[in-house]
Amino acid sequence: MSDIELRHLVTMAAVTDEGSFGRAAARLGYTQSTVSQQIAALEKAVGGAVFDRPGGPKPVRITPLGAVVLAEGRDLLARAEAMADTIDRFKAGDGRVDIGTFQSVSNMILPLLVRRLRAEHPGCDIRLSEEETDQPRVGELDLMFFDGRVDGDVEHRKLLDDPYLLVARRGTFPAGPVRRERLDGAPMVAYPEVCDQPRIERALALGGVRPRIVFRTAGNDAVLSMVRAGLGSALLPRLAVHGGDVRSDESLRIHELRPSLPVREVFLLWQAGRTQSPLAARAIEIAVDVAAEIAGRPDS
Amino acid sequence: MSDIELRHLVTMAAVTDEGSFGRAAARLGYTQSTVSQQIAALEKAVGGAVFDRPGGPKPVRITPLGAVVLAEGRDLLARAEAMADTIDRFKAGDGRVDIGTFQSVSNMILPLLVRRLRAEHPGCDIRLSEEETDQPRVGELDLMFFDGRVDGDVEHRKLLDDPYLLVARRGTFPAGPVRRERLDGAPMVAYPEVCDQPRIERALALGGVRPRIVFRTAGNDAVLSMVRAGLGSALLPRLAVHGGDVRSDESLRIHELRPSLPVREVFLLWQAGRTQSPLAARAIEIAVDVAAEIAGRPDS
DNA sequence: CGATTCGATCGGCGAACATGATGGTTTGGG
DNA sequence: CCCAAACCATCATGTTCGCCGATCGAATCG
Structure with missing residues (x-):
């Protein structure tokens, strides 16, 4: 019953435009016989004639049912074309x-x-x-x-690879690299124990270094603010100190750690x-x- | 290329719902093999995979491209269904x-x-x-x-068959049938010379009866108003005097014509x-x- | 490591499709 | 009035396509 195919609608639209099965066939690259059969199939699917064939040189004429089918069909074809466009755009990188x-x-x-x-x-x-x-x-x-x-x-x-750097308030450590042992028992601000954080704390603990974590927060800004406020130092990945105003902040000092922590x-x-x-x-x-x-x- | 068929979209929607080619096939009354081939055809048409097949009991999963195709496809299918509904309603007498x-x-x-x-x-x-x-x-x-x-x-x-009746102002003619000859030279209001009007005038003229048409108008009301105003009589089809207030209008009289005019x-x-x-x-x-x-x- | 679930693939069969030719119908011109 | 032209329907034919049944390979789970 509802076996309408898009191809049939295309053919029907062509026949309507051309006014003749044969010309529509020529336009679509089919034979007149094929167009005739396709329209017949469409008419079987919709359950009624969509064209009146006067016979002779008179152009075929759409029936009221055909007008309904064509109007809805053109809409359907437009949607199908829009779909193809969307797919093409998606494949080109949109979406x-x-x-x-x-x-x-x-x-x-x-x-x-x-x-x-x-x-x-x-x-x-x-x-x-x-x-x-x-x-x-x-x-x-x-x-x-x-x-x-x-x-x-x-x-x-x-x-x-993102190496860890030690960020401390000016004056906390002497300039230059800082030895790991200096962090044992030192007050520190750190990330929560997710992602890479447990790993570096384990690495420190393996050397017997156990900082005193006085605050954990996921926010970079919050960590740095606390360091500035003197709450403690922080081990931050380079990406976190690279941008922004950290390096130009005179109240902060950036040290390397010796031996350095395994990179993140x-x-x-x-x-x-x-x-x-x-x-x-x-x-x-x-x-x-x-x-x-x-x-x-x-x-x- | 753009060889997308509605049937394939239906199958794709079923596969998405069921999460499996086989179950989709069972729902649609197909074989798993058929569903596999239909999806393959659809993928060739859109130019990329629409499902990821993890293999084994894991459900298939739609790809990003597949999501696009499915979203547009469902829209297209909804349109197609709306089209079928419209056609059915039309065949039932709507439109x-x-x-x-x-x-x-x-x-x-x-x-x-x-x-x-x-x-x-x-x-x-x-x-x-x-x-x-x-x-x-x-x-x-x-x-x-x-x-x-x-x-x-x-x-x-x-x-x-709509016989003609003579409508005249009260007192113009004696009650009862009026002979045709009485209309010769009589002032009359009439329709314009379109449709049936020329025919009845010819019929009168054939008997030598030539009324004096003093006003032609297509409006029934206008004709009757003029008759009431005394401008002349009128030959009107029965349909025109049947309804309305003509028969109850005391200022008007309705006569038959003898011999009667050929019916309209x-x-x-x-x-x-x-x-x-x-x-x-x-x-x-x-x-x-x-x-x-x-x-x-x-x-x- | 077997049992299970799942999709892909192959061979085959039947329906659908496209073609070319033929026939019937209507129109318009000589 | 008949003939040519335009047009669609139909038929027979070859080919493609869709579906099926069976089988295979992959992945998962107990």
């Missing part, structure tokens, strides 16, 4: 991409990524979500920034075995480029 | 019908026809047009009322060889019924 980020991980990378992606695809829909869970829900995202290895069915791309690795990861959108694929490439530029930039 | 009427021909029939048609099909779109051309454009109408025969490729259905035949006609809508077909039936009732109604 939506959901990117997850965590804490201060990507405060340097993400703005550049978004800017370049939007420059390439002005119409694209970039959605960012920052969640504070340890084991993130990569399942609902296209891409996710993360520091540290992650298990599960996840593919990853390493973006950069920043990854871009996504669900394994899942087809990426062209936009997401492009985002990965751009993220890698951006990370390489940032990693190669001199420290000050 | 639009264009009816032409002329002068005072159908002042009695048309209101009843419209009322009954709208009672049967509340949603239908009845359009009336009254044109003052002699040879009407039946080509743009579904149905047309007309008095008198018409040539061309026109099918017709006779509705009723009222037809409903439409273009020959043209498929009509169910609504139009029903309108014809109702018009015939209505006309029969009116013709059978006693004169006063």
